Structure formats: structure tokens, C-alpha cells
Amino acid sequence: MKAARFEYERASSLSKALEVLSNNGLDTKVMAGSQSLGPMLNLRLARPDSVIDISTLRELKKVTQEGALLKIGSGLTHAEIEDGIVDLLKGHPWQYVASSIAYRSVRNRGTIGGSIAHADPAADWVLASTAMNAEIEIASAKGMRRVPINEFMLGAYTTVLAEQEIITAIIIPAMNDQSRWGYFKFCRKIGEFADASCAAYFDPENKTANISVGALDGAPRSLSGLAKIIAKDGWYSISRDIISEHVSLNLPELDELDQKLFTTVISRCLDRAFKIERQA
Known part of the structure; x- marks a missing residue:
């Protein structure tokens, strides 16, 4: 058609x-x-x-640091983030997130702001932003406003974005030496939407501990109880059974097979977040 x-x-x-x-x-x-x-x-x-x-607007492709925060222009493509063409995102863990999105042809055109505005439950940037407590900067002819990501997405393909508004930036904490970041998703084949996904962000300096899971029926869900235990006792103290218990508690609507899938995805995500400590 x-x-x-x-x-x-x-x-x-x-x-x-x-x-x-x-x-x-x-x-x-x-x-x-x-x-x-x-x-x-x-x-x-x-x-x-x-x-x-709005794809050619250079003003939506800027990345700036404001104190301990990074402000990422909504017009940056997945490929531009993946390739680290902006110095402030060079070596940033979101380069890996960008590289795992669909296919290179899609990454060459798709933008971080467009992905978040579309609000697909399986989208990578919605999940990554949720784990990092991002704020979404939104512009209209009346002015600017910022909305926390956990208030932005109301459900599948549904957001607080009004018809006269445009996402202009995503604001996230800047990484530091203590920050730990992990991301893992399960796809049946490369390029497909995820069947289960998890993002984890720990920053003792900012007293932040988040584990978020995506590819659900709506917005990402947080496993705050599990994140607090890990922040207090360390990743080594957590067994697969403990992860499984928190999955059952937070995602009771999933059948047994999907609960096992999410348990595995969360475990592998956390392995990536703490790989530096595990190799020490």
C-alpha cells in the first residue's frame, strides 16, 4: 500500500x-x-x-553536559550514538544499546527522540532511559517542560506528549567511576523486537539502584526490591532463585516459561553491569 x-x-x-x-x-x-x-x-x-x-535540524543533534547531567539531543540517530561521533558519548555504555537496535539501515535513520515518542514497549531507548531515571525535555510554542521518563509513557504507544509538542532532548546522569551499567535483551534473531529485555544502572555516588525490564504489555517495570538488595549486599550475594522470586513478585501475569526467560535476561544484564568487579 x-x-x-x-x-x-x-x-x-x-x-x-x-x-x-x-x-x-x-x-x-x-x-x-x-x-x-x-x-x-x-x-x-x-x-x-x-x-x-524535523530530521535535518542540527539544533536537535547537540549533546551537552550540565553539571552531573548529560543532555542528549532528540535528533541524534542510533548510528550517530553507536559510532560515538559526539565526544561526550564516546565510550558511553549507550553506544552498545544503540548498536543492538534493529539493523544498520534502521539505525542510520531512526532517532532516539522518535523512538521514545513512539513508545513501543519493546523499544531499547524507552527501557534504557527508564533505568537511568531520565527526564524528557519537551517543547511547544508555549515553552519548555521536563517530564520524568516514568511519567512520560502511559502505556503501549501512549505518552503524555501533546499534538503540538516535540521531544527536544533526553537528560540522563553522567557516568562516573562508580557507575555500573548493564543491558541485555533476548531476540529470536538479530534485528527483531525483543521478547524480553533488561537494563540496570547502579551509581553509589548518586545513591541510585535501578533494574528495569521491558518488552512487556506497556511501560517498563522496575524491580526496585532486587535493586536495593544488590546495592546493599552486592551482586555476588544474589542467586538465580532470588531473581526468580522477584520476577514472580513483579511480573505475576507472565507464564512460567516467560518468567524463566526474564530471570535469565535479568541475570545476564547484571553480569554485564558488574563484569569489572567480577574480573578483578
Whole structure:
């Protein structure tokens, strides 16, 4: 199939895009990498009156450090993060997250902001952002606001983003020498959506301990009890049975097979988070 007819405009600036969204009175969709919107248009699952293209806006590709926080522009593609073309993300663990997304052709076009806005439950950036207590910076013609990631995604493909708003940045803690980060997902084959995924972030300096699981029916779920035990007693103190207990407690809707799958995914994620300590 082909997309239904729509008006197309390429934005020359963020302010121009926001002006179009607030003034044209049409059903307008924002296009970044178009790796989700494109197929939806072709399948006619989305039939907007117009599309505003923000993919060429350099102002959405900036990465800056503000104290202990990193501000990542929403227009960065997965490939740009993967390749470490921005100095502040060179050597950052999110390079690995980016490299595991779909295929290189998708990573060349897809953007971090577009992925989070789409809010697919199996999406990598939604899960990674949740584990790091990210804030989502959102712009409209009325101004800017920041929303904690755990308040941003309301359910599958559903967010607090209004029709006149655009995600401009993702704000996360900067890594330090004490930070521990792990990420693991199970896919039936490379490039497919995950059947189970887990991201873990521990930072004693900021008193943060998060384990989040994704590829569920809705937003990622946190295993805060397990994270607190690990932060207090260390990863060595945790057995597979303890992980399994916390999976059963936090994901009771899963059948026995899926609970075993998530137990394995969480265990491998935590192994990656603490691999430096295990090799010492």
C-alpha cells in the first residue's frame, strides 16, 4: 500500500516546526527518522493531513553536559550514538544499546527522540532511559517542560506528549567511576523486537539502584526490591532463585516459561553491569 495524500513540509528550525504545529489547525505528524511513522503511513494506520519533517535540524543533534547531567539531543540517530561521533558519548555504555537496535539501515535513520515518542514497549531507548531515571525535555510554542521518563509513557504507544509538542532532548546522569551499567535483551534473531529485555544502572555516588525490564504489555517495570538488595549486599550475594522470586513478585501475569526467560535476561544484564568487579 501507499500512504494517503498529505501535505509535507521540512522545518527550517525548531521554532518553525513548533509554529506549524500550533497554527495550522490540521492533524499534523512530526517526522524524524520515519522508521515507525513511515510504515504506519504506508499501511494507512496513520492518515495525517500534514507531516512536518524535523530530521535535518542540527539544533536537535547537540549533546551537552550540565553539571552531573548529560543532555542528549532528540535528533541524534542510533548510528550517530553507536559510532560515538559526539565526544561526550564516546565510550558511553549507550553506544552498545544503540548498536543492538534493529539493523544498520534502521539505525542510520531512526532517532532516539522518535523512538521514545513512539513508545513501543519493546523499544531499547524507552527501557534504557527508564533505568537511568531520565527526564524528557519537551517543547511547544508555549515553552519548555521536563517530564520524568516514568511519567512520560502511559502505556503501549501512549505518552503524555501533546499534538503540538516535540521531544527536544533526553537528560540522563553522567557516568562516573562508580557507575555500573548493564543491558541485555533476548531476540529470536538479530534485528527483531525483543521478547524480553533488561537494563540496570547502579551509581553509589548518586545513591541510585535501578533494574528495569521491558518488552512487556506497556511501560517498563522496575524491580526496585532486587535493586536495593544488590546495592546493599552486592551482586555476588544474589542467586538465580532470588531473581526468580522477584520476577514472580513483579511480573505475576507472565507464564512460567516467560518468567524463566526474564530471570535469565535479568541475570545476564547484571553480569554485564558488574563484569569489572567480577574480573578483578
